[in-house]
Amino acid sequence: MLSDNQRRHLAQSLAHIEQTLTDALLLGAQARGDEVFPRYQAPLPAADAAALQAALRRLRGSLRRFLRAQNIATPRHGELDPRWALDTQITLLRNVALELRPAHLAGFGALDENGAAACRALAAEIGALLEGMQDGLRMQGTLAQPAPGDTLGALLLELVQRYRLGEYRARVAALAARSGRVEVAVVGRVSSGKSSLLNALIERALLPVGVVPVTAVTTRLLADAEPALELDYLDGRREQRPLDELAQHISEQGNPGNRERLAEVRVGLGALPWAAQAVFTDTPGLGALQGHARAAALDYLPRSDLGLLLIDASATLTELERDLAQAVLDSGAALRVLLTKSDLVDSDAVREQRAYLACQLGAALNTTVQIDALSSVPARRDELRAWRERELQPLLASLHVDAAARSQTRSLSLARLVLSSLRLAAREQNPGGTATLDSAPLLALDAAARTQHRAIAEFSERAPAALLQRAAQARMGAAALGTLAADVAHQLAQQTRAALAPDASEDNAALPAFDWQATPLPAPPPRALGALGRAWQHQRLQSMFGPALEQACRSYAAALHAWLDAHVAARQRQLRAGQSAGAADPAQLAQDIARLAAALGIGTGTGTPIDPARSQ
Known part of the structure; x- marks a missing residue:
């Protein structure tokens, strides 16, 4: 009799034998001879391949007999989605491509200017090609059709599929999935209390909770829907199951790593x-090791109308929460931040945490963020109900009224992005109709980005002292100093935009704003300050405003660095999209550009802009 540990060890060893032989046979049989770095001398002869395949089948028969005799269970299917596995491998290869840059080659000897340029171009080209492969892998399944009458949605679906614009696929799917309901995404780190809060809001113990990562699959709770449990699988299947089976399908314990390959789970809540x-x-909580869970959480955001970002009241704000809050806003959804588990922290600490988060998130997102402290424990249930009726219910009603306008805004925004990608593809297409990835734009983009990152860093280091010097000379107070600092910051931002896209008249990405009030300021200097000498005046300004100004400049520099990185990444994706779309027939591409421009009422089109909200 074998122990459980022995069974697990045997299963892992036998799986390794089978998988290694299978992979080796596939590689040997598929060797082509046109590789740049061939692994094998020649493809495996057909007769040898057939004989080895027969031997492998006999081996599998032996494995099955042994496993059945020893009562060792085997999975119905593999745990890894092949697209996910390939995507992971390509991500690692993109890191290798980065090491082709000149900076990584310096340790192997001197590199002249021509060699550096060639290596930089190669790294950029390979990186773009690998990114294109990833986009292709992520274009899984068939996109849902837009609602009848949604002409713009149908056109966007057609163009995204025809030109394989994978970066827009999730947004097209989100627009097609609009149901007229208000979509509320509850997001946050692992164990931030998402499931517990939802259970408390709906006043029933429905979702599994725990101190370890619990939710493994995106779970949608539908108000005013018949109480039922519906499972959607990645292969397109749909099943109705008893509601009491919910935990075994959505929890990490019952469905580890989403072995059931569920796309999402829907639960009817009845009347609310x-x-x-x-x-x-x-x-699923972000920050867990389960990569499939993180992807599921982020993929849902384009569908949401409201994002409830949960942060543990006893935890510190991390870059993960900042990024998640930005992702909610970028999706076009409203944002509310909820401090959970506030019953575990005293009231003064909760008040300080709310003020801290409001300041930090407000500066990072360049907007005012509402933050509420809640608890899901039974003793605080009345407070939660009061918040639900005072804050959440009116917000949901308002979002329901504005749903059509919000959908229209998202459709038009997506249409402009698609149009920009297609126009870029047309400009970069060669006369033969086959797109080639020109490394010159990538090199120019890389050089401009490095130059602007240096300029932003210099602003952060030198601007505070220079601004205080000018303020002392002009005898400025707090308001005038803030205006001067904002003007300098605005000039830097405009310089950054112009350096990256001097001819991009359609580049409307919002630049971060310099927020002088992001850091509390001391009282302004007395009126007598104007009569003092400039040296003394500068010293007084430094003592009163120096730390606040330095903090404001650092915060703005960090925001502008982030904007620059995001902008460069978007431009790189556009270049990659131009390569993919450029492989199309030039006449068809020109016709599609004209159709989309006409739908938007811009460019050379003469059509009336389509209202995508008519069918919502």
């Missing part, structure tokens, strides 16, 4: 008067 026609989505 305070949340009519709303859908609450419990997303």
